[in-house]
Every structure is written in structure tokens, then in C-alpha cells.
Amino acid sequence: MGRIRNRPPGLREVAQRAGVSMMTVSRALRGVDGVSSATRARIAALAADLGYVPDGHARALGAADSRIIGISVPNLFNDVFAQILDGMRRTLETAGYSSVVDTTDYDLSREQAWCDRMAAWRPAALVLTGCAHAPALREALRATGRPVVELWDVSDDPIDVCVGLDHRAAGAALAAHVVALGHRRPAFVGPPEGVDPRADARFAGIAATFAAAGAGAPGRVGVDDQSAFGAGARGMTALLAQGPRHDVVFFHNDNTAFGGLMTAEAAGLRVPEDIGIAGFNGLDLTRVMPRPLTTLKTPRRQIGLVAGQHLLARLNGVRPPARTVLAGRLVPGATVAPQP
Amino acid sequence: MGRIRNRPPGLREVAQRAGVSMMTVSRALRGVDGVSSATRARIAALAADLGYVPDGHARALGAADSRIIGISVPNLFNDVFAQILDGMRRTLETAGYSSVVDTTDYDLSREQAWCDRMAAWRPAALVLTGCAHAPALREALRATGRPVVELWDVSDDPIDVCVGLDHRAAGAALAAHVVALGHRRPAFVGPPEGVDPRADARFAGIAATFAAAGAGAPGRVGVDDQSAFGAGARGMTALLAQGPRHDVVFFHNDNTAFGGLMTAEAAGLRVPEDIGIAGFNGLDLTRVMPRPLTTLKTPRRQIGLVAGQHLLARLNGVRPPARTVLAGRLVPGATVAPQP
DNA sequence: CTGTTAGCGCCTTCAG
DNA sequence: CTGAAGGCGCTAACAG
Numbered sequence: 001m002g003r004i005r006n007r008p009p010g011l012r013e014v015a016q017r018a019g020v021s022m023m024t025v026s027r028a029l030r031g032v033d034g035v036s037s038a039t040r041a042r043i044a045a046l047a048a049d050l051g052y053v054p055d056g057h058a059r060a061l062g063a064a065d066s067r068i069i070g071i072s073v074p075n076l077f078n079d080v081f082a083q084i085l086d087g088m089r090r091t092l093e094t095a096g097y098s099s100v101v102d103t104t105d106y107d108l109s110r111e112q113a114w115c116d117r118m119a120a121w122r123p124a125a126l127v128l129t130g131c132a133h134a135p136a137l138r139e140a141l142r143a144t145g146r147p148v149v150e151l152w153d154v155s156d157d158p159i160d161v162c163v164g165l166d167h168r169a170a171g172a173a174l175a176a177h178v179v180a181l182g183h184r185r186p187a188f189v190g191p192p193e194g195v196d197p198r199a200d201a202r203f204a205g206i207a208a209t210f211a212a213a214g215a216g217a218p219g220r221v222g223v224d225d226q227s228a229f230g231a232g233a234r235g236m237t238a239l240l241a242q243g244p245r246h247d248v249v250f251f252h253n254d255n256t257a258f259g260g261l262m263t264a265e266a267a268g269l270r271v272p273e274d275i276g277i278a279g280f281n282g283l284d285l286t287r288v289m290p291r292p293l294t295t296l297k298t299p300r301r302q303i304g305l306v307a308g309q310h311l312l313a314r315l316n317g318v319r320p321p322a323r324t325v326l327a328g329r330l331v332p333g334a335t336v337a338p339q340p
Numbered sequence: 341m342g343r344i345r346n347r348p349p350g351l352r353e354v355a356q357r358a359g360v361s362m363m364t365v366s367r368a369l370r371g372v373d374g375v376s377s378a379t380r381a382r383i384a385a386l387a388a389d390l391g392y393v394p395d396g397h398a399r400a401l402g403a404a405d406s407r408i409i410g411i412s413v414p415n416l417f418n419d420v421f422a423q424i425l426d427g428m429r430r431t432l433e434t435a436g437y438s439s440v441v442d443t444t445d446y447d448l449s450r451e452q453a454w455c456d457r458m459a460a461w462r463p464a465a466l467v468l469t470g471c472a473h474a475p476a477l478r479e480a481l482r483a484t485g486r487p488v489v490e491l492w493d494v495s496d497d498p499i500d501v502c503v504g505l506d507h508r509a510a511g512a513a514l515a516a517h518v519v520a521l522g523h524r525r526p527a528f529v530g531p532p533e534g535v536d537p538r539a540d541a542r543f544a545g546i547a548a549t550f551a552a553a554g555a556g557a558p559g560r561v562g563v564d565d566q567s568a569f570g571a572g573a574r575g576m577t578a579l580l581a582q583g584p585r586h587d588v589v590f591f592h593n594d595n596t597a598f599g600g601l602m603t604a605e606a607a608g609l610r611v612p613e614d615i616g617i618a619g620f621n622g623l624d625l626t627r628v629m630p631r632p633l634t635t636l637k638t639p640r641r642q643i644g645l646v647a648g649q650h651l652l653a654r655l656n657g658v659r660p661p662a663r664t665v666l667a668g669r670l671v672p673g674a675t676v677a678p679q680p
Numbered sequence: 681c682t683g684t685t686a687g688c689g690c691c692t693t694c695a696g
Numbered sequence: 697c698t699g700a701a702g703g704c705g706c707t708a709a710c711a712g
Contacts (some may be wrong), residue, residue, distance in 0.1 A: 361682090362683095364681090364683075373681095379681090404688070
């Protein structure tokens with residue numbers, strides 16, 4: 001009692017008390033075979049009540065394999081990435097991996113800088129958001145041959161493995177619903193072009209669908225703050241200033257759509273009669289709104305789960321499919337109605 | 341060109357090419373003095389174009405000091421912790437620390453289990469949410485003498501250092517505003533008692549304030565899902581089923597308050613005329629609502645910043661105040677109005 | 681200002 | 697089934 005900042009017990013201490021070599025303890029505790037079950041049990045008990053915790057750094061050095069996984073997402077101010085992370089992290093944690101998370105704020109150079117710093121931990125794998133990265137980073141990661149999972153978006157030529165949504169198709173599916181309701185004068189509020197490739201892909205899907213219906217391209221309004229409700233409000237204000245040019249507004253996510261909806265109503269417009277509003281993601285918020293938001297529900301949790309499983313498989317030498325596309329689900333809601 | 345998965349260059353390689361000893365390189369790169377600025381520059385340039393990245397694990401072993409910080413929060417499904425984290429993480433990252441984040445879902449035994457696993461990384465410091473922890477964990481952490489920051493809540497007897505809000509006082513301040521408007525029949529919707537100590541503290545502050553005004557204790561409705569809008573909706577539904585017993589409902593956060601507000605209005609009640617609604621946190625959402633929510637804005641970002649700075653100071657041997665209380669700010673909003 | 685020596689705690693490899 | 701030797705990449709502590 002009263003150990004005064006003794007360093008934590010190591011393999012050596014456990015070995016001495018057990019009267020065996022360090023190697024036997026190491027093998028016993030790792031579950032490697034080559035230890036009689038009697039000694040194994042004795043050692044396990046001893047280790048437990050000594051409070052032995054293997055040193056991850058020493059292990060990483062010795063085994064050249066670190067049990068650290070680096071995960072990079074744009075931000076956490078939106079349930080989207082929080083939910084993806086949640087689904088994945090539990091899987092990895094259970095398997096004994098710790099994750100170091102970073103947020104890039106949609107800045108590819110920050111993503112790259114982080115990966116460089118991350119290299120210090122010799123991570124077992126890296127998880128990145130999206131399939132667009134600094135070219136140098138792509139090459140470097142591919143060259144290492146380590147597992148890399150790209151999340152949320154998919155591509156035909158992933159660095160290693162990707163799990164996500166086809167955002168262009170999702171945008172198109174949502175737009176098809178709106179087109180079928182008779183709308184032909186769309187607008188789009190989201191991040192400026194070039195900032196968020198997923199938003200751009202959805203925009204492209206929406207535009208193509210309207211074009212196919214003989215309508216013009218959606219007017220696009222760029223707003224800065226990705227996550228904020230206020231950004232949606234500002235976007236709608238900008239649109240309203242243009243006069244009644246549009247009959248439906250697509251927002252790049254539900255939060256901004258909500259902000260836009262509130263602003264439209266505050267300006268005296270009726271939704272969906274005077275103007276339709278569509279969001280994206282199908283967050284919980286959209287269901288408690290007085291009129292449920294017209295949106296497309298994304299399989300965020302499932303993406304996280306599948307990504308976690310594929311990553312584990314990959315770490316265990318099994319090669320998962322290079323490209324896994326999960327489907328979104330249209331939520332018709334009540335903020336876009338048939339045009340008279 | 342075409343290096344085939346060569347292991348990354350180490351101190352040795354840099355040293356050989358520079359024609360100096362490993363120690364000189366080590367010192368040069370760490371900015372420790374005892375190296376002429378000429379050699380230092382030469383080494384720095386060489387290291388840079390070799391793409392040398394020091395191995396964090398080896399450093400941790402050699403220096404007995406890991407540059408990893410463990411951070412535990414209840415969840416990320418709510419801007420609250422995401423914003424606190426954001427404020428803190430940048431500070432730490434800039435100083436060269438990597439953070440390993442965990443979510444506990446308000447389960448103290450999970451928090452403890454995570455800390456145990458975390459011990460494998462010999463973290464330089466630990467950051468926990470709140471001041472309530474498994475007793476064994478408290479003792480263990482105190483015994484190590486390592487920096488520990490408790491966030492979001494404060495206590496008179498922190499493990500080491502705490503930075504947060506006085507939740508009881510915050511609840512009382514919000515309630516005082518509501519009492520001043522003439523309300524005397526409050527209800528409270530939040531997690532069941534015992535789940536979230538901060539929610540309990542706010543409830544206590546609200547109850548005490550109403551008691552001082554001669555009113556009875558608020559009826560309390562427990563809802564399970566901490567973050568969801570739907571939880572607030574269910575809470576309000578439960579209250580409505582009790583009949584018109586209350587003239588104001590306090591929700592434990594803005595998200596649930598929003599869900600409750602929508603439900604009340606859907607049930608034909610006018611807010612604030614028929615019933616008042618108060619939230620907590622002052623998230624962005626509350627400002628775009630048709631009537632801004634009556635709430636109390638919490639200094640989340642500031643908590644993160646200050647916590648990060650105090651933590652860095654502590655790591656550098658400076659001892660910050662053991663208890664830093666940051667103030668919230670009442671946002672009167674428009675969902676609680678004077679009683680006639 | 682620079683180099684040498686001796687580990688940090690564990691794992692891989694090779695002997696018994 | 698068990699043990700001994702050597703090294704992972706780096707940094708303290710001590711020489712010069």
C-alpha cells in the first residue's frame with residue numbers, strides 16, 4: 001500500500017513472481033500457443049491482480065505493429081460523422097485498437113499534414129473521409145501498402161478500400177422525387193463549389209436530373225459554415241433577395257435546410273405551397289419538425305459498422321471488397337408538394 | 341525511386357548521411373541546445389528531404405513520456421462536446437500531442453474500463469468529462485500524479501484540475517428568469533436521475549429557485565436518449581398526458597427542448613402563451629427558430645480552450661488553478677413569456 | 681559543441 | 697512447452 005509513483009508493473013515483474021521467464025508471460029497473456037494451460041491460468045491471474053497493463057509503445061516497437069488507427073473526418077458538428085465514427089469505433093475498440101481522431105474542416109492540406117504527423121505512431125491503418133485527397137498523400141499511402149479505408153464517399157479507384165454512398169446517385173434520387181412532383185425551377189444551397197466533393201456530387205446529380213426533365217440548372221448559393229443552421233438561413237435570405245425565381249430549394253444537409261425553412265416562413269412564404277425545401281441525411285431533427293422534411297436518409301451508422309468490419313478483416317489479412325456502396329433511402333416528408 | 345516498402349528512415353540513417361552521431365541528430369531535431377546552428381540546419385534539411393518522422397513509440401519508451409492524451413466524453417451527438425473538443429484539440433495538437441478520444445455514453449464503468457485500456461499508451465495526461473467517476477478510478481488517477489483535467493463540470497475537490505460551468509448555478513439562473521416572469525408550476529424533462537450529474541445539478545438549481553419562490557418542486561420526466569430531438573418529443577407527450585399541470589417546461593438541453601416545443605404546438609398548445617419552454621446550451625439551432633428559444637448559453641468553446649491551455653501549462657510544470665468556473669449567459673428568447 | 685554507453689519494455693528468433 | 701539472446705528506435709546520463 002502507498003506505492004509512491006512506482007512505475008507500473010512490467011512483464012519482468014509478473015515473470016519473476018510467477019517464477020517463469022518473460023517470454024512465457026508474454027506468450028501466455030497474448031494467447032499465443034506454446035504455454036500449458038495451467039501456467040497460462042496462473043500467469044493470467046497474477047497479471048490481473050498486479051494490475052499489469054502491457055506497454056503499447058514497447059509492443060509497437062518490438063512487433064513493428066502499433067494497434068493505433070488514425071481517423072480523419074471533416075468535423076464533428078453534425079451527427080453525420082459522429083454517427084459514422086460511433087459505428088466504427090466500437091468495432092475497432094473491441095478488437096484492441098485505439099483510434100486517434102482528427103478533424104480537417106474540409107481542408108486537404110490539413111488532412112495531409114495530419115497524416116504526416118500521424119506517421120509518428122506507425123498506425124496500423126488509416127481512415128479518411130471521402131476519396132479526394134492531396135495527390136502526394138494518395139501516392140504515399142498507396143506505397144505503404146497499409147490498410148486505408150475511405151469513408152462516406154466511394155470511388156472506382158480507392159487508395160485501398162472504400163465504404164460509402166454514391167452521392168451523385170443520392171442527389172439524383174432526391175431530385176427525381178422532386179421532379180416527379182412537378183418542380184422545374186430548383187436552387188441549391190451548400191458549400192461553395194470545390195469545398196466538399198460530396199456536396200458537389202449531390203449537386204451534380206440534382207442538376208443532371210433536372211436537365212433530363214428539360215429544366216435549367218439549379219442556381220447555386222454558396223454558404224460558408226458547413227454545419228450551422230444559420231448558414232441555411234443566410235442562404236435562403238440570399239435566394240429570397242433574387243425574387244421568386246425558384247420553386248424548390250435543395251440544401252446540402254438537413255441543418256441548413258432547417259435554417260432555410262425557418263427563414264422562408266419568417267419571410268411570409270408558405271412551405272411547401274410557395275416554395276419547396278429539401279434537405280439531406282435524414283437526421284432525427286427532420287422527424288419532429290411540424291412538417292417532416294423532405295430528405296434522403298443516409299446509412300451513416302451502417303457505413304461505420306461495415307467500414308469497421310472491413311478494416312478489421314483487412315488487418316487480419318482478409319481482403320474485403322475494394323468498393324462497398326450502401327444505399328440511401330428517400331424520405332418524402334412534407335416540405336415539397338405536388339405543383340398545381 | 342520504387343523503394344519497396346522500405347521501413348521509414350530512422351535517426352540512424354539521417355545520422356549516417358549527415359556524418360554525425362545519432363544523438364546529434366536527435367538533439368538538433370528536438371531543438372535541444374548543444375548543437376551548432378550550422379550542423380543543426382544541415383541536419384534539419386537532410387531530415388526533411390529524407391522524410392524522416394521520429395517514431396513516437398520509441399520516443400515514448402526512451403523518454404518515458406508519451407505525447408498521447410486520452411480524452412473521454414459521453415458522446416458526440418450534440419454540439420456540446422464536439423465544440424469543447426474542438427477548442428481543446430487544436431491547442432494540444434499544435435503543441436505536438438495526439439489525442440485518443442473515447443465516448444462513454446454516460447457509463448462510469450465504461451469510462452473506467454477505457455482508462456484501464458488507455459494506460460497501455462502511458463498517456464501524458466487524461467481529460468475526463470465531469471467530476472463524478474468510479475471511486476477506484478479517482479484514486480488510481482490521483483495516485484499517478486499525472487495531469488488530469490475534468491471538463492464541463494466543476495467540483496471543490498477535483499482529481500487534479502477542473503474547468504467548467506457551475507451547472508447548479510446555471511440552472512438556478514435560468515429558473516430565476518422564469519420565476520421572475522411569474523411561472524410557478526414547472527416541469528423538467530431530461531435523463532432519469534442519476535444518469536447525467538450535470539443534468540441533475542441543473543435540476544437541483546431549478547428546483548431550489550422555485551422552492552425559494554414558494555412553488556413546488558418541478559415534476560420530472562425521464563427520457564432515455566440523451567441527444568435526440570425525439571426524446572424531447574416523447575417527454576412532452578408524457579407531460580401532456582398528465583393534463584395542464586404545468587406552466588413551463590425545462591428541458592435538459594436545446595435539442596430535446598426543440599422536440600418538446602414541436603410536440604406542444606402539434607398538440608394545439610401555443611408557446612409561450614399556454615406553456616413556456618426552456619432549453620439549455622444556446623446552440624445555433626435556437627437562434628433560427630421562429631421564436632428564439634429561452635435558454636442559457638454555455639461557454640463550450642471557451643471551456644475547451646481554457647482546458648487546453650491549462651493542460652499544456654500543467655504538462656510544462658506550471659500549476660494552473662485547480663478550479664476554473666466559466667459563466668453561462670442567459671438568453672431570454674421568446675418561448676417563456678410573462679404570466680398574465 | 682559532440683560522441684559513447686546503457687537502457688526503456690516488449691517481441692522475434694533460435695535453442696533447448 | 698519453455699528459455700536466452702538480441703534488437704526495435706530513441707533518449708537520458710555521462711564523458712570528452
